[in-house]
Amino acid sequence: MPADRSSPIPATVADPDYARPLAVGECLGLLQRLAMLPDPRDRRGRRHPLASVLAVSAAAVAAGARSVTAIAEWATDAPWPTDPGRAGRAP
Numbered sequence: 001m002p003a004d005r006s007s008p009i010p011a012t013v014a015d016p017d018y019a020r021p022l023a024v025g026e027c028l029g030l031l032q033r034l035a036m037l038p039d040p041r042d043r044r045g046r047r048h049p050l051a052s053v054l055a056v057s058a059a060a061v062a063a064g065a066r067s068v069t070a071i072a073e074w075a076t077d078a079p080w081p082t083d084p085g086r087a088g089r090a091p
Contacts, residue, residue: 031055 034051041050060074 030058 031051034054035049037050037054039046039050056075056078057071060071063074065071065074
């Protein structure tokens with residue numbers, strides 16, 4: 001069924017050639033996609049890369065966090081390192 005004219009979904013999505021499955025090499029991972037976003041924060045205030053902050057936030061929300069405080073608590077309580085600079089190292 002084609003998308004309605006008022007639908008925000010482009011009509012090209014209905015084209016079978018356009019909607020083919022992606023090959024593994026064509027599909028970027030979440031961190032790679034997030035790393036493409038420009039960081040609007042001031043350089044002096046950056047402690048962690050934006051992609052890392054967004055990835056941890058997405059994981060926390062997927063785990064049920066509903067506020068910034070809940071995201072921070074989830075990241076603090078995570079059983080694995082959520083700080084990419086410390087990954088694989090003892091605290």
